[in-house]
Amino acid sequence: MVARMPHSCPRKRRTGRPRSVETDRAILDAARAALVDLGWGRFTMGDVAARAGVAKTTLYRRWANKNELVVDAVAVLFDELELPDRGSLQADIEDVVLQFGRLLERPETKTALMAVVAESTADAALRERIRTAIVDRQIQLVVLGRARAQDRGELPADPPDHDGARAAAETVGLIFDVIAGTVVHRTLVSAEPVDTVWARRLATVLLTGLAGLG
Amino acid sequence: MVARMPHSCPRKRRTGRPRSVETDRAILDAARAALVDLGWGRFTMGDVAARAGVAKTTLYRRWANKNELVVDAVAVLFDELELPDRGSLQADIEDVVLQFGRLLERPETKTALMAVVAESTADAALRERIRTAIVDRQIQLVVLGRARAQDRGELPADPPDHDGARAAAETVGLIFDVIAGTVVHRTLVSAEPVDTVWARRLATVLLTGLAGLG
DNA sequence: CTCTTACGCTACGACCCGTAGCGTAACTAC
């Protein structure tokens, strides 16, 4: 349970040979490639090491186990997520849904994301790592999009008191669960594509309710 | 790739010693208990066999592999899902959200469901098994609840032509992804409880849109 | 130049999957 993960070592080691950042990148790239080729079930640490041209022990010097490596390998893909201001809440939602859909349709995320989430139910350290590496970034997108919509008058503003802040956090969480959960479910369980037509219908539901679907 | 699963063998074997249905039940019970105690990661076939008081080979005579056994072990829990008529779409949604939430908060479903879904991305047979054993039942609940809401005039009726039927199927799929996906995401990713307050807020969003949250 | 750390390599123990082969138990058909 030693903290070996590169990005969570705040105080640098001041002496000795430093870790190769090239090796870091090579391992993460190799891990994603292995996920694409093999899926989660046949993904193995030995294979990743071979692809990266690195000894297997080097992997274990950086990550405590397979799950944590995979989280970091997939997490960087979520850095691509952005929320450009499209001028309306409807358009912003459609945009982020399409982005998230494209992300989840990649084979490496499709196969890995739910696997690590599943394992995280019995592993608190892994759950925390997923939260900081993946979830928090998405939450920020929701916060940003919601603030814009409030500025436009499309959503009610938050009361400035303390209870208002708590309620706002819960609302953000709900919106996050609805949007991300729906896209994940569509992609992984229903196994159908996230295209522009579907994104528009989902955004419509979120803005006008189910009755607006007809 | 032989069909060894008990429930998918339509023509009975007419001769020889029949399979023990007690053994079937004992294995599935043991599998759920093992999931509770060990989680998915440390779940092993040998352990299940020992808990069930059965030889490991007996497991493999019924299920082709670990994943398929776990799907069946978890699937029976979904048989509990019902949709009593609460008189309004809002109440029906709240009800099903709470039921589904309680189901997902069980440790055996929490840890197993996403794991097999993740593995199904690289295993078509497993995906099909999940669909027939778990997903289809939930879809029927959506179909039922939607029909009731249409009768009450809460949702627009379907056009009777062929395109209307196709559009209806897509709408059902969307509603299913929204409700199930949101609850799953809340439980597994956000790791927060599905209580009555939250269920009411989710149902409100689905009926009136995000602006109704304030 | 010395000290400290990273790295490659080999080997290993522990564990698990899924299967084979055999003898026996249980049930069906006649």
Place this chain on the structure above:
DNA sequence: GTAGTTACGCTACGGGTCGTAGCGTAAGAG
């Protein structure tokens, strides 16, 4: 009853993976 057929328990196994230990060497830091 008896023969035929299938289920079951048991043991053993091959193949594979995880994660670690130990050692010699490479590469920077001071």
